[in-house]
Amino acid sequence: MYKNFGLIGKPISHSISPKIHNIFLYLNRLNGGYCCFEVEDSQLADIIDLFKKMHFAGFNVTLPYKEIIIDFLDDLDSDAEKIGAVNTVKIKDGKLIGYNTDIFGIRETFKFYNVGLGGKVIVVLGAGGAVRGLLYELKNHDYEKLIIVNRTVEKGFLIAEEFGIKKYTVMDIKSFDYSKKYDIIINGSSAGISGGVVLWDLKADVAFDMQYDLDKKTIFLEKVDCKKGFDGILMLVGQAYKAFCIWNDFDFAIDYNEVIKML
Numbered sequence: 001m002y003k004n005f006g007l008i009g010k011p012i013s014h015s016i017s018p019k020i021h022n023i024f025l026y027l028n029r030l031n032g033g034y035c036c037f038e039v040e041d042s043q044l045a046d047i048i049d050l051f052k053k054m055h056f057a058g059f060n061v062t063l064p065y066k067e068i069i070i071d072f073l074d075d076l077d078s079d080a081e082k083i084g085a086v087n088t089v090k091i092k093d094g095k096l097i098g099y100n101t102d103i104f105g106i107r108e109t110f111k112f113y114n115v116g117l118g119g120k121v122i123v124v125l126g127a128g129g130a131v132r133g134l135l136y137e138l139k140n141h142d143y144e145k146l147i148i149v150n151r152t153v154e155k156g157f158l159i160a161e162e163f164g165i166k167k168y169t170v171m172d173i174k175s176f177d178y179s180k181k182y183d184i185i186i187n188g189s190s191a192g193i194s195g196g197v198v199l200w201d202l203k204a205d206v207a208f209d210m211q212y213d214l215d216k217k218t219i220f221l222e223k224v225d226c227k228k229g230f231d232g233i234l235m236l237v238g239q240a241y242k243a244f245c246i247w248n249d250f251d252f253a254i255d256y257n258e259v260i261k262m263l
Helices: 017-027 041-053 068-072 078-083 102-112 129-138 153-162 233-248 256-261
Strands: 003-009 032-038 056-061 088-092 095-099 121-125 145-149 168-171 181-187 202-209 224-230
Touching (some): 003 017, 003 041, 003 233, 041 068, 056 233, 068 095, 078 095, 078 102, 088 233, 102 129, 102 233, 121 129, 145 153, 153 168, 233 256
Parallel strands (some): 003 032, 121 145, 181 202
Antiparallel strands (some): 088 095
C-alpha cells in the first residue's frame, strides 16, 4: 500500500522535511512519498480536500498556518489544544486530527544534549509562534528564573500569561543585560535569519538556537560565547519522527546521529 504525506506552508522551498520523511520511509521499508505544497490562505480548504481525495495519511503544517489550520480540524490532541498551534495533522476515516509534535522535538533536544532545566536562569529570545511549544515545556520545570527578551515587551507579557509562566520577567532588546553570563539562552526569534537582528556578545553555559544550518554554525551560535551550543536540527528531526509515528500507528527505534548524517 502506497502512503502519501505532505507539508503545507509558505514559503517552503527551503524545507528538508521531504528528505527526513523519505529517510523514515526507507528505514521502515514503506512504500510512500512526502511532498511540499506552498499555498495561500485562500487555498487551504482546497488542498485539504485534495489530501482527503488522494487518501493522504497525514500532513505537516509550517508557518504561517500553524494556528489558522485549527479552524479546519475535526479534533485536537490535548497538547496542541493547550499550545494553540498544530504542526501535524492525521487523516483518519475522513476526519482531521491535529497534533503538536514540536514539543516532542524540544524534549528530545534537551534529553539528547543532557541539558537540565531545574534551578537554571533561562533566557528566551522571542515571543512569537516559535516559542509557544517551548514555553509550554518550560513551565513544567522548576527553573530559577525565566527572562523573555522581545522587541515588544507587551507581547512577551501576553504569551507568558497565556501559558501560566511563573518566576519570569520580560525585557526589550535594549534593556536586556548583555554583560551577564546566563545558564541557558534559547533563541526562538529571527536573530540570525537574513535581515534579522543579530544579538551580539551573549554569554551562557548552554546556547540553543531553534533555527538550524546543516553546513555550519548558525549566525546566532557564532555570536554566543558558550560551553555547549547546538541548533534546531535535532528538534526538527524529532518532531518529524513523532509525526511519522502518529501517521503510521507505530514507533520505531531512531538514531538521531545517523539520520542527521543522511541529510
